[in-house]
Amino acid sequence: MNVVNTGSGKVATVSARISPAGGLDILSRNEVVRLRGASGSGLHALLRRCALAVLTSGSISDDPRAILERYPDFDIQVLQQDRGIKIELSHAPAQAFVDGQIIRGINELLVAVVRDIVYVATQLEHTGDDLDESDRLTEDVFEILRNARILKPHADPNLVVCWGGHSISREEYDYTKLVGYQLGLRGMDICTGCGPGAMKGPMKGATIAHAKQRHRHNRYIGLTEPGIIAAESPNPIVNHLVIMPDIEKRLEAFVRIGHGIIVFPGGVGTAEEILYLLGILLHPDNADTPFPLIFTGPKQSAAYFEQIDQFLRLTLGDEVAERYQIIVDDPATVARAMVKGVEKVRHHRLDTKDAFFFNWALQVPYAFQLPFQPDHAAMRALQIRHDRPRHELAADLRRAFSGIVAGNVKEEGVRAIEQHGPFDIDGDSDIMQALDKLLQAFVEQQRMKLPGGAAYVPCYRVRTP
Numbered sequence: 001m002n003v004v005n006t007g008s009g010k011v012a013t014v015s016a017r018i019s020p021a022g023g024l025d026i027l028s029r030n031e032v033v034r035l036r037g038a039s040g041s042g043l044h045a046l047l048r049r050c051a052l053a054v055l056t057s058g059s060i061s062d063d064p065r066a067i068l069e070r071y072p073d074f075d076i077q078v079l080q081q082d083r084g085i086k087i088e089l090s091h092a093p094a095q096a097f098v099d100g101q102i103i104r105g106i107n108e109l110l111v112a113v114v115r116d117i118v119y120v121a122t123q124l125e126h127t128g129d130d131l132d133e134s135d136r137l138t139e140d141v142f143e144i145l146r147n148a149r150i151l152k153p154h155a156d157p158n159l160v161v162c163w164g165g166h167s168i169s170r171e172e173y174d175y176t177k178l179v180g181y182q183l184g185l186r187g188m189d190i191c192t193g194c195g196p197g198a199m200k201g202p203m204k205g206a207t208i209a210h211a212k213q214r215h216r217h218n219r220y221i222g223l224t225e226p227g228i229i230a231a232e233s234p235n236p237i238v239n240h241l242v243i244m245p246d247i248e249k250r251l252e253a254f255v256r257i258g259h260g261i262i263v264f265p266g267g268v269g270t271a272e273e274i275l276y277l278l279g280i281l282l283h284p285d286n287a288d289t290p291f292p293l294i295f296t297g298p299k300q301s302a303a304y305f306e307q308i309d310q311f312l313r314l315t316l317g318d319e320v321a322e323r324y325q326i327i328v329d330d331p332a333t334v335a336r337a338m339v340k341g342v343e344k345v346r347h348h349r350l351d352t353k354d355a356f357f358f359n360w361a362l363q364v365p366y367a368f369q370l371p372f373q374p375d376h377a378a379m380r381a382l383q384i385r386h387d388r389p390r391h392e393l394a395a396d397l398r399r400a401f402s403g404i405v406a407g408n409v410k411e412e413g414v415r416a417i418e419q420h421g422p423f424d425i426d427g428d429s430d431i432m433q434a435l436d437k438l439l440q441a442f443v444e445q446q447r448m449k450l451p452g453g454a455a456y457v458p459c460y461r462v463r464t465p
Helices: 029-036 043-055 066-070 104-122 133-147 170-185 201-212 247-257 268-281 299-316 318-323 331-352 376-380 390-409 411-420 429-444
Strands: 013-018 075-081 084-093 159-163 189-192 220-224 240-243 260-263 293-297 325-328 423-425 460-462
Touching (some): 029 075, 043 066, 043 075, 043 104, 104 133, 104 240, 133 247, 159 170, 159 247, 159 268, 170 201, 170 293, 170 299, 189 201, 201 220, 220 247, 247 268, 260 331, 268 293, 268 318, 293 299, 293 331, 299 318, 299 325, 299 390, 299 429, 325 331, 376 423, 390 423
Parallel strands (some): 159 189, 159 260, 293 325, 423 460
Antiparallel strands (some): 013 084, 075 084
């Protein structure tokens, strides 16, 4: 590998031509042309943004434009050669290299970026099939995960999805590690949103436990999407990265491959995930489907979960609490409860002849699959009212939180707020008052953005009486 150090000014950079590691051997000429931008497809800009996020893995920032501004001359090209492909990096972050060699794990994540961008752009083209739109979208999720080699047909259920915020306190982060450790001791693998904070902690704890138990071939799966990865670079423990094309497919991937979900403290993104899952579980077709869901954190976070619980009961009814457990400050009990819940999932899948590796039987309504573009008109059009079916109300509440996430950390959302001001959110007065109170608590607890920058300015305006 010919390496040229080109560091100057504030940052050190490296230019190099590398051989891909981890399962990407060849691409077609058309795929290479599209990645180079020659076709006008826009894939090269997407590739550049996602690749830079991977090359700065472990960085502490949630500003979607900061990394590109820090490395304005960075470029990536995929080159077709007789014996396979090469990846050419120009002015890449030096932190991705050690003694002139790219770090193996970063190389593998870089390959995952190329693999997923190419696959979504060139392979998910459907003509002549007889599936309805909802089934087609689920099939897309399956095909992306299969292409990424995430689905393991001969493995018993053991994949625990962990959700939680990227901006959490030190006590909360340490607690996520303790829970991950207890899960790892019991043979559980971990899937998260791949970023820092509560997405990193469970993986870090599980690595120690897996090492103690001498487990091999452990999975630390990170699921992200293009609008998120630029603001939340993958943490260094992720060994299986998948970039889904949009947030809805990302969320569906979590519930299709996970056998249970643990929710740690977080902000609006975590609230979005909670409402997505509960909206699905409240659908009548899923009434008898076991899916363990546990909210947990250290004792300092007890009030946080009380707020979440109150908000869910107000909006979706007291019976919603039957679909989750709240366990505070007890990592071992969390792990035991999750193992017990996963065992119920195993027996249910055997009884219904559903796959262990992909939850085909779970009914995900089309409203939860349809991509939501959070602009000002779409946010104003949300129908957040008690007179709607619970799963439909949950779907629009999820969209409200999704819009706030976009306004906080996604480049297009940040730009929209800068140009047109905050998003307006309206609905029934009691829901708006509860929503405003919850969001204000997130702000006061510094759960909206990573601390250290300017004071948080809300990207939303809740219409309260």
